[in-house]
Amino acid sequence: MPELPEVETTVRGLERFMLGERIARVQLNRPNLRRPFPPDLVQVMTGAVITGLSRRAKYGLIDIDRGQSMVFHLGMSGRWRIDPEEPDKHDHLIIETDDHQFALCDPRRFGSVDLLPSDALDKWPQFASLGPEPLGDGLSVEHLKTALKGKTQSIKLCLLDQRIIAGLGNIYVCEALWRSGIHPRKQGGKVTKPQLERLVPAIREVLETSIRDGGSTLRDYAQPDGELGYFATRFNVYDRTGEACHHKDGGTIKRIGQGGRSTWFCPKCQK
Numbered sequence: 001m002p003e004l005p006e007v008e009t010t011v012r013g014l015e016r017f018m019l020g021e022r023i024a025r026v027q028l029n030r031p032n033l034r035r036p037f038p039p040d041l042v043q044v045m046t047g048a049v050i051t052g053l054s055r056r057a058k059y060g061l062i063d064i065d066r067g068q069s070m071v072f073h074l075g076m077s078g079r080w081r082i083d084p085e086e087p088d089k090h091d092h093l094i095i096e097t098d099d100h101q102f103a104l105c106d107p108r109r110f111g112s113v114d115l116l117p118s119d120a121l122d123k124w125p126q127f128a129s130l131g132p133e134p135l136g137d138g139l140s141v142e143h144l145k146t147a148l149k150g151k152t153q154s155i156k157l158c159l160l161d162q163r164i165i166a167g168l169g170n171i172y173v174c175e176a177l178w179r180s181g182i183h184p185r186k187q188g189g190k191v192t193k194p195q196l197e198r199l200v201p202a203i204r205e206v207l208e209t210s211i212r213d214g215g216s217t218l219r220d221y222a223q224p225d226g227e228l229g230y231f232a233t234r235f236n237v238y239d240r241t242g243e244a245c246h247h248k249d250g251g252t253i254k255r256i257g258q259g260g261r262s263t264w265f266c267p268k269c270q271k
Contacts, residue, residue, distance in 0.1 A: 003169035005210035013224035015053040021097035038115040057167035075110030130166040151188030158188035176202040183270040237264040
């Protein structure tokens, strides 16, 4: 599944071509993705001007001058294609502006598209309970200290809880815990303040590095212009079972299961 850096990269890529454009045509090639397309999507979007693009957690937002926002989730395999040379059978939503064509391609159809009033986004159920953005000012040592107080659940699963931090996924939690030297099985409530002081910048660093490098090269992810990112070559622990830790005095990377997901860590470096 595309994670926060992939979605951020997608939004930034779309912004270069979409912002300020008038939508000339909207075409739906099927009635639904994971759930039905909004019934008024074509009518509301056609003729509108795109006034802004942004991201909340793992959702992308396209604002139009009619006080509405189209919110998209890329699901497991979704991606936007800009000015594709040929149509794809998995292009389920086409948006044409005066200058460009944008195709939302989603082979597995686990993505979604919603249309919401822009001034009511914070009340949308999917957004209402979200924690602060990991790259925003809301993420701080004090926030985590308060949110983790008394937690007996592992810090790994706490960080995946979208109510604590919005948008963090498995890959980047593993990487941030390695960078901050925290064992993924440690109880959230027992993570010390010095560890949190390392964790907060580690979360930002791993996300910013991935965004700068264009997203990770997982199976189905591509930037809007089709270029694959290359952050996957920089992973320190993720999917490196049995390999040597990148720290000079590190150990061997191990994999364990937590909450139905795999966790990779260095048992020597992470305490």
